[in-house]
Amino acid sequence: MFLTFDVEPDAPPYQTNSYKGVEKGLPWILDLLDDEDVQATFFTVADLAEKHPDRIKEIVKRGHELASHGYGHVRLDKLSRQEAVSNIRKSVSILSHFSIIKSFRAPNLQPPPITPSDYTSLGITVDSSIAAYKKGRPKHPFAWDSLIVVPATSTSSTIRLPRTLALKYTLPANRDFHALFYHPWEFVEIQKKPLYRPDIWVHTGGYAREMLRTVVREAKKRGLVFHVMNEAPSLVEC
Numbered sequence: 001m002f003l004t005f006d007v008e009p010d011a012p013p014y015q016t017n018s019y020k021g022v023e024k025g026l027p028w029i030l031d032l033l034d035d036e037d038v039q040a041t042f043f044t045v046a047d048l049a050e051k052h053p054d055r056i057k058e059i060v061k062r063g064h065e066l067a068s069h070g071y072g073h074v075r076l077d078k079l080s081r082q083e084a085v086s087n088i089r090k091s092v093s094i095l096s097h098f099s100i101i102k103s104f105r106a107p108n109l110q111p112p113p114i115t116p117s118d119y120t121s122l123g124i125t126v127d128s129s130i131a132a133y134k135k136g137r138p139k140h141p142f143a144w145d146s147l148i149v150v151p152a153t154s155t156s157s158t159i160r161l162p163r164t165l166a167l168k169y170t171l172p173a174n175r176d177f178h179a180l181f182y183h184p185w186e187f188v189e190i191q192k193k194p195l196y197r198p199d200i201w202v203h204t205g206g207y208a209r210e211m212l213r214t215v216v217r218e219a220k221k222r223g224l225v226f227h228v229m230n231e232a233p234s235l236v237e238c
């Protein structure tokens with residue numbers, strides 16, 4: 001079981017200059033994880049780390065894994081191989097001031113056009129850029145040459161469905177592997193605006209906070225063990 005958070009500006013691409021998630025959602029998440037005694041992985045946009053270094057230090061101080069979510073929250077699949085490698089290299093270089101960076105997730109779960117050896121040259125051993133819930137995508141972790149790929153198993157907004165459906169889609173009873181991902185901005189209220197997709201604002205804030213606690217407690221009740229992403233190479237049978 002992997003619990004992960006993508007630390008980025010609020011509700012991209014709509015609110016690129018708003019950071020309520022990092023200012024209010026992230027401290028709440030860290031307190032919840034302390035209360036529940038579980039560790040998580042925080043895929044962080046590096047330019048955000050430059051703007052909010054104290055928030056990022058707190059993630060590391062509380063014993064969680066800091067990982068890369070690229071630089072600038074741009075679609076890396078639209079870049080050339082060289083441009084994508086350079087974007088990730090820049091992010092790893094900045095985030096390395098806070099902790100050793102071993103894991104990566106592409107913005108929008110759109111993998112960049114790069115190879116396992118490119119990842120290795122960047123010091124990345126685990127990639128979590130694939131969405132298992134999309135049709136035809138791998139559902140379980142696998143080795144791709146030197147890289148371990150851990151697909152994300154449920155899209156973040158399922159946690160904001162009515163409780164029974166949220167649990168059914170987030171932690172399906174017939175599956176033993178889960179890699180969940182959320183965003184700090186989901187745990188503060190995002191105001192509905194005419195152009196916003198509903199999954200950006202529906203049940204953000206208090207409802208999402210209550211449901212994240214419910215999901216974590218349900219996983220513990222089922223005896224699932226929480227790992228951070230950089231442990232994946234020792235967990236995946238190749």
Ligand SMILES: [Zn+2]
Binds near residue numbers: 006008106107
């Ligand atoms: Zn993102």
